[in-house]
Amino acid sequence: MKTLTDLNKKLQVEFGIGFDDLSLLETAFTHTSYANEHRLLKISHNERLEFLGDAVLQLIISQYLYQKYPDKPEGDMSKLRSTFVREESLAGFSRACGFAPYLKLGKGEEKSGGRDRDTILGDAFEAFLGALLLDKGIESVEAFLYKVMIPHLEQGTFAKVEDYKTKLQEILQVNGEIDIDYVVVDETGPAHDKVFQVEVRVNGRVVGHGQGRSKKIAEQQAAQHAVEQGN
Amino acid sequence: MKTLTDLNKKLQVEFGIGFDDLSLLETAFTHTSYANEHRLLKISHNERLEFLGDAVLQLIISQYLYQKYPDKPEGDMSKLRSTFVREESLAGFSRACGFAPYLKLGKGEEKSGGRDRDTILGDAFEAFLGALLLDKGIESVEAFLYKVMIPHLEQGTFAKVEDYKTKLQEILQVNGEIDIDYVVVDETGPAHDKVFQVEVRVNGRVVGHGQGRSKKIAEQQAAQHAVEQGN
Structure with missing residues (x-):
């Protein structure tokens, strides 16, 4: 498992993102299984940030679809959005960003292959967006998604x-x-x-x-x- | 039915919001039934803006809940959010803002009491948020919701x-x-x-x-x- 400092350096180099509040970044990559194993330390896990990240992702994808498809009815945009933000898709972007090595998992989860599990990787991707929203604002989340995710949606890769x-x-x-x-x-x-x-x-x-x-x-x-x- | 100019004046006076693009405002208050009755004029209705407004509303409420309840798990925040943004609640805020007189409805819808129907009023509230997002940006949507909606959620009125x-x-x-x-x-x-x-x-x-x-x-x-x- 690589350290938080490695992660912050990687984000800086690859995406031009430097977190001010490193604890947000740490929480985003902490799975419940890790927090549960260290109950006494009262470590935060990433579920609350995932809640926030999911919402900001939905908004940015909605705006993208609204602008890209001026003639699509609401129902079609809604279907496209749910295809784009589904678990496997987000897990793919998490892998493409190289996030897996930075996840903090419990021992059982690690043993059973959690580090490559779509749910865990997809949730971490959303939690990262939530952390980024809190630390740097919605423009940064947007810039990140337009760099990492949206071009691939355009190409229909996923x-x-x-x-x-x-x-x-x-x-x-x-x-x-x-x-x-x-x-x-x-x-x-x-x-x-x-x-x-x-x-x-x-x-x-x-x-x-x-x-x-x-x-x-x-x-x-x-x-x-x-x-x-x-x- | 009052005019678009009346509406823009009202928004200016009551909420300090002056739309630059009045066509967005018009679309937000145009129900599908009205657009269907005037097919040849190719009038836009509010469903696409509602799609956008729903997403921005979800995000702002999520952020509000995240900050207000630092100890609530994701599941509790999710339940609260869906209570806040449910149709009757949004229809109530639409009424409180005095939006009903500005709705453009088809004749059948008007006759059957559509102007006081929760679905129509709730959808128009979301569409208005979508229009505001496009015309003035997310900070304006946030300011509007913190004025009109969030204080009432706090008091638990709804x-x-x-x-x-x-x-x-x-x-x-x-x-x-x-x-x-x-x-x-x-x-x-x-x-x-x-x-x-x-x-x-x-x-x-x-x-x-x-x-x-x-x-x-x-x-x-x-x-x-x-x-x-x-x-």
Whole structure:
């Protein structure tokens, strides 16, 4: 686990953000499981900041959608917004920002792979936004999201990532019952910085390869590979 | 129906808000029913602004709760927030701001009492916040809500208003089956500025009086009167 000072340096270098109140930053990366393990120290965990971060994220995405799609009715904007801010999407941005190594987790959570769990990573992303809102104001949250998140929404990157497993299944099922298996064939790097290699097998035959910082991403890559190869 | 210029004057005098883009203000007060009746004119209605206003309202209330209740867990703040921003509450603030006369409604909606309907008034309140956000920025929305809405949340006014009908029922039901009726005994003023007089009767006997700009408010006042009198 890297330190708070490392994190603040990283934020400064990569995003031009220097927190004045480091305790906010610490709270944002503290999972309930860690706070529970250190009850006597009365450590704050990130759920309250997540509440705030969720609200500021919703607003900024709403404003973005309102301006980008002047003709979309409210219902369509609402659907798009919920796609953008769903757990897996936020977890992806948390990974892309390299937040995982800075999470403070309880021992049980760490053992069971919490550091790469979408709920934990997504919540931490929101909590970080909440901390940033309190420390630097909404303009900073906006600038951060327009740097880190919104360009990828534009490219539809995350929407695509989610589609390949379903797409592969749809293509293959035309020929009747089939078995599609995703198998992790290699796992390298330290706990907080793993890379997974995944094969997708159709009725036992390897039809695609993928890799990524989570099994989910590696599986999607493998499915994409299979779809694009026409296997 | 009063004009847009009247509305802008009123906002200036009562809240110190002068819109630069009056078309935003117009859209905020235009119900879908009005836009549908004038399809050929391609008039914008307020649903997209409501989408934006809802998001900015959620954020400002979240920040308020975060700061006011440093020890409340996320779940409690979430419950409080949804109480504060529920339809009847927002409709109440819309009435308190005197927004009803400025609504643009379709003829059918007008005839069926849409000008005093909670959904329409609540949505217009949110749409107004959306328009204010676009025209003047989030600080203005915050200032407006801290003037118009938040002091009443503090006093629990709106929470209380909702409780008296239930409270009266609970008190009276201890003595077995009873009939509680709320009867409108008088209705004064023009369509957009009505005052309702309501009596609450228990097994036919009048036990409380109330008045208000909507039947709901008048009923709650009557129930409160009955509870406080110990009738």
